Amino acid sequence: MSDSIAEVGATSYAQAKTANEVIKVQKSTVQLEQLKSSVVSRDKVLIHVHKIASKQRATWMPWVEECAQSIAEKFSVDSEKVKSILHTEVAAHLKELGDVHFTID
Structure with missing residues (x-):
């Protein structure tokens, strides 16, 4: 059972890390658009x-x-x-x- 908990934890961590990277890209895109309109x-x-x-x-x-x-x-x-x-x-x-x-x- 501890193996399945470890797998779930690893999957959750990988998903969280992926979600974090997606958010970073979205944030950068928004900042770039703001800069384009303010220049x-x-x-x-x-x-x-x-x-x-x-x-x-x-x-x-x-x-x-x-x-x-x-x-x-x-x-x-x-x-x-x-x-x-x-x-x-x-x-x-x-x-x-x-x-x-x-x-x-």
């Missing part, structure tokens, strides 16, 4: 970041034109001088924002 082209990311930055700049620069006249009237100063100062300051700030460097691993 993005570096070039696409850089193009997208550039588009976002361009849109931000495109919205800020007209703001200078719109606000310069209003500010000049409130302080009774020349609107062209205000526009020039605002343009310089906003452009410098946008340049600072654009100088951010990041890595894509």
